[in-house]
Amino acid sequence: MGERITLSVIKADIGGWVGHSSVHPRLLEKAEECLSQSKDLVDFHVTHVGDDLNLIMTHRLGTDNEKIHKLAFDTFLECTKIAKEMKLYGAGQDLLSDAFSGNVKGMGPGVAEMEFEERPSEPVIVFMADKTEPGAWNFPLYKMFADPFNTIGLVIDPKMHDGFVFEVIDLIENKKILFSLPEEMYDMLVFVGAPGRFCIKSVYDKKGNIAATSSTQKLNFLAGKYVGKDDPVCIVRCQSGLPAVGEVLEPFANPHLVSGWMRGSHSGPLMPVSVDQSNPTRFDGPPRVVALGFQLAQGKLIGPQDFFADPAYDKARATANKIANYMRRLGPFEPHRLNLDEMEYTTMPLVMEKLKERFVPVDEEEDEAAAAKEE
Numbered sequence: 001m002g003e004r005i006t007l008s009v010i011k012a013d014i015g016g017w018v019g020h021s022s023v024h025p026r027l028l029e030k031a032e033e034c035l036s037q038s039k040d041l042v043d044f045h046v047t048h049v050g051d052d053l054n055l056i057m058t059h060r061l062g063t064d065n066e067k068i069h070k071l072a073f074d075t076f077l078e079c080t081k082i083a084k085e086m087k088l089y090g091a092g093q094d095l096l097s098d099a100f101s102g103n104v105k106g107m108g109p110g111v112a113e114m115e116f117e118e119r120p121s122e123p124v125i126v127f128m129a130d131k132t133e134p135g136a137w138n139f140p141l142y143k144m145f146a147d148p149f150n151t152i153g154l155v156i157d158p159k160m161h162d163g164f165v166f167e168v169i170d171l172i173e174n175k176k177i178l179f180s181l182p183e184e185m186y187d188m189l190v191f192v193g194a195p196g197r198f199c200i201k202s203v204y205d206k207k208g209n210i211a212a213t214s215s216t217q218k219l220n221f222l223a224g225k226y227v228g229k230d231d232p233v234c235i236v237r238c239q240s241g242l243p244a245v246g247e248v249l250e251p252f253a254n255p256h257l258v259s260g261w262m263r264g265s266h267s268g269p270l271m272p273v274s275v276d277q278s279n280p281t282r283f284d285g286p287p288r289v290v291a292l293g294f295q296l297a298q299g300k301l302i303g304p305q306d307f308f309a310d311p312a313y314d315k316a317r318a319t320a321n322k323i324a325n326y327m328r329r330l331g332p333f334e335p336h337r338l339n340l341d342e343m344e345y346t347t348m349p350l351v352m353e354k355l356k357e358r359f360v361p362v363d364e365e366e367d368e369a370a371a372a373k374e375e
């Protein structure tokens with residue numbers, strides 16, 4: 001068996017070009033330059049989805065490593081300087097502080113990392129989404145690793161037949177729990193069907209090997225304040241006892257509804273796209289997902305293969321646009337607009353304050369009406 005390798009994907013929105021739509025090429029170049037100077041990385045790939053800059057890195061230092069997190073953080077700081085110079089939109093927005101404290105988690109950037117022994121052949125897919133939240137991975141991860149109608153390997157591959165173990169995080173209580181599937185499928189679905197609160201963080205095979213991990217973390221309520229949707233990333237290992245590449249990509253053929261889109265306050269379809277197509281437009285969306293595939297070779301990232309550039313996903317995009325049309329027609333009404341607890345923006349307290357004198361108890365109003373009638 002091969003050596004242990006760590007795959008770290010760290011992302012941040014440090015300035016949009018134009019608005020919240022894309023990353024300027026100068027930022028991508030700067031990030032490449034910063035990472036190429038590191039002696040700690042085995043390899044890296046710099047890319048973007050919409051307005052999020054993504055650093056895909058391999059190294060031998062394990063997860064949560066201070067050096068790697070600092071490298072990512074410093075890279076984002078350098079890029080922020082350029083973003084500020086060009087007055088890009090929201091320059092530095094995901095760097096909640098410019099003082100690094102040992103780990104980028106909780107500082108704004110999103111992180112998905114896994115350490116594993118590189119197999120004789122190691123295909124991985126890095127998923128990156130814009131204009132949505134970490135719970136967006138619940139549906140596809142469930143389909144990939146637990147749904148036999150998606151993943152036939154669960155039925156006919158003896159190496160997958162035992163199922164998988166899912167780690168689920170409660171974002172509100174900041175607790176986690178393991179579910180063993182298929183035995184506990186119904187129990188798990190009670191939770192992960194509510195992706196605004198319960199997120200699938202990781203998936204393991206039944207021997208304990210990591211198979212998938214996402215950037216889910218307790219971020220939404222940073223410093224007691226709701227800081228909005230955190231455009232998520234997710235890493236999935238494929239083949240040889242894990243879902244095949246095609247089984248991992250399959251859930252995205254039927255775009256599911258996710259929370260995010262305009263002002264992080266709407267429900268819309270997650271549209272699978274190539275990197276080049278990943279810049280949100282309509283109503284700042286629809287939310288998008290990119291899938292980059294790599295073969296790892298002694299930690300080298302052989303790739304990427306931009307999977308959703310394929311015409312096999314044209315129909316999924318057409319479906320997503322059809323759903324987007326339908327949802328948009330609902331305008332400010334739920335369920336297109338998210339419910340009050342989930343919205344990133346709301347004027348409710350302001351409007352409520354303005355109208356508070358005019359709100360009277362319903363019964364009182366009835367009494368007044370009855371009194372008026374008597375007179």
Ligand code: F6R
Nearest residue numbers: 020131229260261262263264284
């Ligand atoms: C959603 C998103 C955008 C912005 C919107 C308003 O995640 O990033 O839809 O919320 O463009 O942005 P501001 O308030 O910065 O003008």
Ligand code: MG
Nearest residue numbers: 013016020051
């Ligand atoms: Mg942005």
Ligand code: MG
Nearest residue numbers: 051052130231
């Ligand atoms: Mg974004």
